[in-house]
Amino acid sequence: MTDPRLHEIPDKVEWDVKHPNKFRGNVKETGIGFMGYDYDSTTEQFKVYLHYDQLYYWKYAEVSKLGKGFIDGEFWGTKCPKCGDKFFPPRVNCWNLDDNLEKTEWIKLKQEGIVHTFTIAGWSGKSSLKRLPFVLAYVVVDGCKTAIANELRNIDPWDAEFGMPVKVVWKPEDERQGTVTDWWFEPADGWEPTVGDTPEKERMKELCAPVYEWVKSMD
Ligand SMILES: [Zn+2]
Structure with missing residues (x-):
């Protein structure tokens, strides 16, 4: 085809x-x-x-x-019928040893999650160099027991926080390819950073400054 x-x-x-x-x-x-x-x-x-x-x-x-x-434009995860653990990315079999590799069932998930952890990227592959610095986050989607990595956009890198709520934003339908690059995370509607300027945020701003300068110098 x-x-x-x-x-x-x-x-x-x-x-x-x-x-x-x-x-x-x-x-x-x-x-x-x-x-x-x-x-x-x-x-x-x-x-x-x-x-x-x-x-x-x-x-x-x-x-x-x-x-x-x-x-x-849907998130499908899996759920163990024995213990109820949910997985996204999906697992075909439950991971709990007591469940003896119980086969999981498909469930449609809400497209919302909580940042488990994140990093600020100051270097990347060629295709995303010009978008540096950006935030890569591991997000727990809809109460799952596994986390999925993707970019967290529409945020100043130093404002990212552990535990912040996020939503999912999709590429236009005709540009999707069936991979994680079809979508990304953004802060949930109405979310504001819960703390003002802190020494850590100042440190992150200082570390990001030369990256912004460098990106500006690229053609
Ligand atoms: Zn289980």
Whole structure:
């Protein structure tokens, strides 16, 4: 199946003639690119195509509902029918040893969560360099027992807090690819930083300042 969103696949590879045995030669680094997806509604299998020097695909297999959910703007997690633990990202089997790998059931989750922990990124891959510095957060979604990592946008990095409430914001439907890059977190509506300026915030501002300067110098 060809998806109209599939990019053209590079077909030229330049080998380093001086070092022909070097594994990667001087192949130009193109970075990772998500190319498209397909979904088989009969088997409910969801597959994502990505390009990193060559074309790969990645099967969601038993957690296909997660990837298909991203396309539809839905969060699907799993729940253990024995102990009630909820998981997002989903786990196929319960992790509690007493539950003897009990098979979990799918549940649709609320698109809200709490920041468990976070970091401020001062360096990144090529595709997001110009958006530095940004916040990467591990978020517990809708009372789950596992946390999921994604970017926390629309916040000054030094204002991020442990335990802050967040909401989910989606890319437009026709740009989604069935991956975590289809969405990101933002502070929940009405949220305000609970503390004013603190020495730690001042320290973070100082650390971010040269990053902002550096980003401004990029073309
Ligand atoms: Zn369980």
